[in-house]
Amino acid sequence: xxxxxxxxxxxxxxxxxxxxxxxxxxxxxxxxxxxxxxxxxxxxxxxxxxxxxxxxxxxxxxxxxxxxxxxxxxxxxxxxxxxxxxxxxxxxxxxxxxxxxxxxxxxxxxxxxxxxxxxxxxxxxxxxxxxxxxxxxxxxxxxxxxxxxxxxxxxxxxxxxxxxxxxxxxxxxxxxxxxxxxxxxxxxxxxxxxxxxxxxxxxxxxxxxxxxxxxxxxxxxxxxxxxxxxxxxxxxxxxxxxxxxxxxxxxxxxxxxxxxxxxxxxxxxxxxxxxxxxxxxxxxxxxxxxxx
Numbered sequence: 001x002x003x004x005x006x007x008x009x010x011x012x013x014x015x016x017x018x019x020x021x022x023x024x025x026x027x028x029x030x031x032x033x034x035x036x037x038x039x040x041x042x043x044x045x046x047x048x049x050x051x052x053x054x055x056x057x058x059x060x061x062x063x064x065x066x067x068x069x070x071x072x073x074x075x076x077x078x079x080x081x082x083x084x085x086x087x088x089x090x091x092x093x094x095x096x097x098x099x100x101x102x103x104x105x106x107x108x109x110x111x112x113x114x115x116x117x118x119x120x121x122x123x124x125x126x127x128x129x130x131x132x133x134x135x136x137x138x139x140x141x142x143x144x145x146x147x148x149x150x151x152x153x154x155x156x157x158x159x160x161x162x163x164x165x166x167x168x169x170x171x172x173x174x175x176x177x178x179x180x181x182x183x184x185x186x187x188x189x190x191x192x193x194x195x196x197x198x199x200x201x202x203x204x205x206x207x208x209x210x211x212x213x214x215x216x217x218x219x220x221x222x223x224x225x226x227x228x229x230x231x232x233x234x235x236x237x238x239x240x241x242x243x244x245x246x247x248x249x250x251x252x253x254x255x256x257x258x259x260x261x262x263x264x265x266x267x268x269x270x271x272x273x274x275x276x277x278x279x280x281x282x283x284x285x286x287x288x289x290x291x292x
Contacts, residue, residue, distance in 0.1 A: 036079045041155045044071050049136050052102050053126055069095055076149060085148035093147050101139045104176055108135055111177040115199050130164035131180035141170035172206075174198075175228070182234075189223035191241060198226055201234040201253075209240045209258065227263070 022028055051064050069091050076087040109132060112125045119125055125132055137160035145153035153170035161167040166183045168174075171190035178194065180186055182202035188194070192206045208222035221241035230245050232238070233253040238245065245251065246263030255267050 034078055036075055036152060036155065038155055038159075041075060041152060042159045044068070044075060045137060045140070045156045045159065047071075048140060049133075052098060052140070053105065053136060065095060065098075075152060079149060079152050090144075090147050090149060094143055097143050101143065104139055105132075105136055107177045108132065108179065111179040111197070111199070112181075115179045116181060130166060131183045134160045134164045134166035134168060134183065135174070135178060135180065138168045138170065138172070138174065142172070142174075145170040172223070191221045192223040193225040195226060195228035195230070195247070197229045198231075200232040203235040204232050205237040205239075207237065207239050224257075 022032075047064075048068055051061070051068060055061055055064060072094065073087055073091050076090060109122055109125050112129060112132065113119050113122060116125075119129075137156050141153040141156040141160075144150075144156070150170070157168060157170045164183060166180060166186045168186075168188045169190040169192075172188045172192040172194070174188075174192075174194045175196035175198065177197045179199045180201070181199065185203040186200065187205040187207060189207050191208075194206075206224050206226065208217075210217065210222065223241060224238045224243040224245065226232070226238075226245045227247040227249075229248045230251070231249075232245075232251045233255075235254040236251050236257070237255070238251070238257045240258050242260070243258060244260040245257075246261055246265055248263050249261055249265040249267065251257070251261075252266070252268040255269055257267065261267055
C-alpha cells in the first residue's frame with residue numbers, strides 16, 4: 001500500500017495546484033464566463049419583490065427604484081450571458097416594465113381570492129400564499145430573461161423554487177389572472193405558453209418530451225400550450241411542444257396527456273376499482289390491525 005500523507009503540509013501544495021489549474025471542463029468554463037453571487041441576486045430579488053407588491057409611497061419609490069436599478073446594474077456586469085446587451089439599456093427597460101408587472105400581479109391576487117374559498121383577505125394572499133411569491137418572482141424574472149439576462153433570471157426562479165416548491169422556468173409565458181392553488185410540485189417548462197384566467201393545482205407538470213440529446217432541441221418549442229380559462233387539477237402531467245389544451249377545458253387529476261384536446265373538453269381518468277368492507281369481517285390471515 002502506498003504511503004499516506006501524514007500532515008496537511010504534505011498535501012496542501014499539490015491540492016492547490018490541481019484546483020487552480022485551468023482546464024477545459026465545464027466548471028472551468030463556468031468560472032471563465034463569470035458567475036454572479038447567488039446571495040446578492042436573492043437579496044436584490046426580495047427587495048424588488050417587496051417594492052412591486054407593497055410599496056405605494058411616492059417618496060419611498062423615488063428613493064428605492066434608483067437604488068434597485070443601481071444594484072441591478074452592478075449584478076448584470078458580473079453576470080454571464082449579458083455581455084451582448086447594454087446593461088444600462090436593460091436596466092432602463094426593466095424599470096419601465098414594472099407598472100405592467102404590478103398590474104398583472106394585482107390581477108393574480110384577485111384570481112387567488114376568487115379561486116380559493118379559504119382566503120380571508122387580499123393581505124393574507126400577498127404575504128402568505130406560496131403561489132403569489134413564485135409568480136411574483138416569475139413575472140420579474142421573465143422580464144429579465146426576455147431582455148437578455150437568462151442566468152440572473154434563472155437564479156431568481158430557482159430560489160423561488162426552493163422556497164415554495166413551485167418550479168417555473170423564467171422563459172415560460174404566463175397570461176393574466178393566473179393562480180396556482182397549493183402549488184407544491186408544480187413544474188412549468190421554458191417554452192410553455194399559458195393563457196389568461198388559468199388555474200392549476202399542486203403536482204401539475206407542464207413539461208417536455210425530451211430525448212437524451214436535449215441540446216438538439218434548444219430554441220424549439222418543447223412544452224405545451226394552455227389556452228384561456230383552463231383548469232388543471234392535481235397530479236396531472238401534460239407534455240410536448242405540439243400539445244394544446246383548448247380554451248375552457250377542465251383536466252382532471254392524475255391525467256397523463258401527450259396530445260391536444262379541443263376547446264371546452266373535460267378529460268378524466270377512469271376511477272380505479274375499489275372495495276369497501278367491514279373491518280371486523282376482513283379476511284386477514286396475518287391478523288394485521290392496520291393502525292398507522
